Amino acid sequence: MARSARGARPRTRAGRLRAGTGRLKAGAGQLRTRAEHLRTSAEARFPVVGEVTGRLLSANLLDAATRLAAQAFLASIPLLFAVAAFTPSGVREQLRESxxxxxxxxxxADLELQQVLGNSSGELRETTGVIGLALALASATSFSRAMARVCERAWQLPKASTRIAAWRWLVWLGALVVFVLVQGPVREGFGAGMWLGAPLLFLLSTLVWLWTQHLLLAGRVAWLPLLPGALLAAAATNTLALSARLYMPAALNRALGEYGSLGLVLTLLSWLILVCTAITFAVTIGAVAAQEPPLDRLLDRGRGPHPVS
Incomplete structure (x- = not known):
């Protein structure tokens, strides 16, 4: 009897284990069913939710954001050296402060930036040359093309022809450099402080992203439907900029101390991937929101995408 009782314990313990596993599976199934029900209900009440989810999953946005970040990093290097070589010392100092x-x-990290934007414009100008500058700017347009493709995918538009879009790539690059230059004084509220600088920078960022979409889409989408994406992109980039001031100094100095210039590259590229992912998602969500109820009626969807003439 004792032996049979001892033999029953393992079977009882195994039975309890199987019963517990069954309850966990049943609970997981109920959670999946409940989540699916909530998703279906949300899509029925708010169609934009289903459209946003489908667009985010189908457009390979993470791949697009990674390519955008890589192109941004590759474009920033020739642009930084071009500014250091061909601009007055006041512009270089303003860029450094920004x-x-x-x-x-x-x-x-600040010393490394000072070495690039220091008093070496004469040497850089001789090394770079006008032809080198032209080639650097031409290669930097890859960032403009990648940004244009993000906007086109967000609005599900075909690529604009090079004849129509080429000058827009160069104009956008120039405007981007100017935007970075003025960020410093705008962020400080032109001396008044962050209480004025923060809303001013958000307003300026919204205008920049509104104009960016309209320019790189070659005017195929009216201004007003582009507003949701511009607001979301401005909110995302300004939030990341504020967090960068808390995280990036220590991260950059630690990376430089442990890995040298390679650590600096990896840290900046990681941050750019995060920023470009936020921009890509913001523009895409804004495009979907502008084309779905209730914003489509407010933004006059009829004046949305139209062919390039």
Whole structure:
């Protein structure tokens, strides 16, 4: 009897284990069913939710954001050296102050930036040359093309012809450099402080992203439907800029100390991937929201995408 009782314990323990596993599976199934029901209900009440989910899953947005970040990094290097070589010292100093404020640079990272934007424009100009500058700017347009493709995918538009879009790529690059230059004084509210600078920077960012979409889409979408994407992109980039001032200084200095220039590259590229992912999602969600109820009626969807003439 004792032996049979001892033999029954393992079977009882195994039975309890199987019963517990069954309850867990049943609970997981109920959670999946409930989540599916909630998703279906949300899509029925708010059709934009289903459209946003479908667009985010079908457009390979993470791949597009990664390519955009890579092109942004590759474009920033020739643009930085071009500014250092061909602009007056006041412009270089303003760019340094804006980048220092954007990333909160201190210590070794700030010294590295100073070496690039320091008093070496004559040497850089001789090394770079006008032909080198032209080639650098031409290669930097890859960032403009990648940004244009993100906007076109968000609005499900075909690529604009090179004849129509080429000048827009160069104009957007120039405007982007100017935007980075003025970020420093705008962020500080032109001396008044962050209480004025923060809303001013958000307003300026919204205008920049509104104009960016309209320019790179070659005017195929009216201004008003582009507003949701511009607001979301401005909110995302400004939030990341504020967080960068808290995280990036220590991360950059630590990366420089442990891995040298390679660590600096990896840290900046990681941050760019995060920023470009936020921009890609913001523009796409804004495009979907502008084409779905209730915003489509408010933004006059009839004046949305139209062919390039």
């Amino acid at each position: 980048l220092r404020g954007l990333f909160g640079l201190t210590g070794r």
